[in-house]
Amino acid sequence: MTLFDLPDADTLYIALLTRDPSYEGRAWVGVTSTGVFCRFTCPARKPKPENCRWFDSLGACIEAGFRPCKRCQPLKAATDAEPVIEELLTALGERPEHRWCEADVTAMGYDRGTVRRAFKRHFGMSFLELARLERLRRGFEVMSEGGTVLEAGLEAGFSSASAFRARVGALLGMAPGTLSADPLLSIDWIDTPLGPMIAVADGHRLHLLEFMDRKALPTELRKLAEAAKGRLGFGRTAIHDQTARELTAYFDGKRTVFTVPLAYHGSGFYGQVWDALREIPAGETRSYGALATGIGRPTASRAVARANGANQIAILIPCHRVIGADGSLTGYGGGLWRKQRLLEIETDYARAARTESVSQP
Structure with a gap:
């Protein structure tokens, strides 16, 4: 349970640079270039802003894979x-x-x-x-x-x-x-405020992005291994780095549109549904029926639901924006609590955008 809502990344970075003691015990920074997490008052040289991850608990730092700094001993x-x-x-x-x-x-x-x-x-x-x-x-x-x-x-x-x-x-x-020592598709993990995610990419496109505890993950990875003719292994590519940067910006409130190139593993119909999902603006939701109507297949609600469930690139293909006709959250492979949190984040995006448009002359 969080007792302190973190401010925006710019505010946090200024607090880090000034070693603001008011954040002691309330916020920590994870440094992606070194793999350690620190107090804001740490005497070590300060990292670049793009190398910072912000956390509201010690457990979140550790769960994201960071080690405690030996200088400031968080x-x-x-x-x-x-x-x-x-x-x-x-x-x-x-x-x-x-x-x-x-x-x-x-x-x-x-x-x-x-x-x-x-x-x-x-x-x-x-x-x-x-x-x-x-x-x-x-x-x-x-x-x-x-x-x-x-x-x-x-x-x-x-x-x-x-x-x-x-x-x-x-x-x-x-x-x-x-797993292959010379992978065509590389597995690595990406840390997020909602838990670690497994990402699979080649040098050009992202093939999978799932929360580590998703039950379907093993099945999805086996299918990718088959598609890559066994050349699936550990490694990190520029696509992993781009995905991590854009996810960080998303959770920091700075990005609603992703530009990471994606690889679809599904039929043409499934790809049509996934494209439609990516067109739903952040802060809005659709029912399966509305999504089916939007792609010109008004009687295909069940098929749309299956395509939605088959999506293996979470967040970037926002299947969390699809809800039941009665407004219920319905299922989500990453857990309904994550779906709820993602929708809350995007509602905040939409609210901020409306406030900005009203304030402009």
Whole structure:
């Protein structure tokens, strides 16, 4: 639960440059060029604005894949407030290869409920969730840099390469060993305020963009692997970078239209529906029936719904803007809570645009 609504990115960047202490404990910056997150009062050299990501909780920083800065020690406030946090984080740092469980917490003399509440209060996640996330993040970093599954598993602290394969396999729906070392389609993750997303791209177009916890993700990745004749693997392209920049601008309130080149994987009818989705202005919604009528197929509401559900490029192809005829949110692969939040963000866009047009002479 957020108690402090972050202002716009320009305001936050000025506060970072001036080391404004009023943001202490309320906002943090993640630096994409270094992979660390800092307090606003950090004495380190300030990053460029395009390399900044803004967060309203420690947990959000960690979940987005950033490490705490060693100079400003952004976790210190939490550890000072509750010593159990410092002791467990120290233990986590000293045993990065360990697979932590509740029995370990109990063996250290802590009450599991107390620990869970303390971490939830300061990080928005439990200690065990934080430990698992940290291990997986380290493994993904190694593989994205060209490391082997064995190297990634060891770096992530898994007991064996097979254990790491199983974890990544459960996430991606395929064993890491089957991924190509010379990919035609490259997998990487992109961090957003609504959670990490998996992005698949070649050097020219984006083929997939899904929230990491989407149930259909493994199936979608297997289909892409087949389309690429097995040449699907870890890596990052200029398209990933462009997608990340435009998503950041979208969430910062600076962009409603995306220019990333997209690759459609579907029939001509599906492509027609996805084009129509991209024409819905931010801040507006359509029913399946209205969308069908708009493409000249007024009796094809069900087919339109299927095409909407088959979309595998979230946000950029805004299937979240389609709602039920009665105004209900209906289904969304990324979760209804995300659909609600995306619509709220875009409602704010529309409201700001109306206010600006009225204020102009």
